[in-house]
Amino acid sequence: MKFNKSSGQVSRLLLVLAIIVLVAVIITFLIMKMATPPPKPPASAEPTVPLPVYEQTLGNIRFVFQSARDRGDTLRASETKNPGSWQKDLTTTERFIMITIGAQNKGKENIAERSWDIENIIDSEGRNFVPLEGYTVDQWLPEQNLCSTLLKPEFDPTPCTKIYEVSKKSTGLKIRVITGKDNTANNFSSKKLDEALIDLIVK
Numbered sequence: 001m002k003f004n005k006s007s008g009q010v011s012r013l014l015l016v017l018a019i020i021v022l023v024a025v026i027i028t029f030l031i032m033k034m035a036t037p038p039p040k041p042p043a044s045a046e047p048t049v050p051l052p053v054y055e056q057t058l059g060n061i062r063f064v065f066q067s068a069r070d071r072g073d074t075l076r077a078s079e080t081k082n083p084g085s086w087q088k089d090l091t092t093t094e095r096f097i098m099i100t101i102g103a104q105n106k107g108k109e110n111i112a113e114r115s116w117d118i119e120n121i122i123d124s125e126g127r128n129f130v131p132l133e134g135y136t137v138d139q140w141l142p143e144q145n146l147c148s149t150l151l152k153p154e155f156d157p158t159p160c161t162k163i164y165e166v167s168k169k170s171t172g173l174k175i176r177v178i179t180g181k182d183n184t185a186n187n188f189s190s191k192k193l194d195e196a197l198i199d200l201i202v203k
């Protein structure tokens with residue numbers, strides 16, 4: 001009788017110990033789970049879209065987008081600087097786009113004339129559109145058109161305006177800006193250049 005009683009107590013004791021061990025295991029598991037940082041979300045398979053760039057700095061020259069205007073397929077003589085002159089309408093099968101980029105000297109010394117300029121328009125397919133010659137479109141360019149002029153330190157951006165013939169199918173337009181290395185006229189004339197692209201918002 002004593003043996004049976006003793007056996008029952010041992011069984012109960014073992015059962016209590018098993019329950020304690022099980023509770024301890026569960027508590028340990030829960031603590032470890034809470035301490036483990038959540039898994040990182042899977043990397044997106046979609047490529048990131050680069051943000052548009054509306055200004056670039058080359059050496060001490062800050063180039064900044066100012067405007068891009070779609071002039072349609074006709075530059076009208078009535079909209080020239082001297083309406084009623086010999087100038088006739090200028091037409092294209094595509095579209096004329098007038099671009100103005102500002103150039104600002106962020107340095108401490110003057111940057112000489114013929115040290116910088118704006119160049120071709122480039123579309124998303126890599127097609128290049130060159131600016132129209134000044135004598136062809138000069139009558140539609142603003143009076144204060146200061147491409148490649150001297151830049152004084154921290155003056156307001158100097159506007160440079162050019163007109164381009166661009167395909168109607170072209171999208172994602174950017175313009176190339178250039179300066180001679182070290183912002184010098186000698187490097188500019190010898191084609192030792194720094195260059196960058198600026199995005200355009202055409203209206």
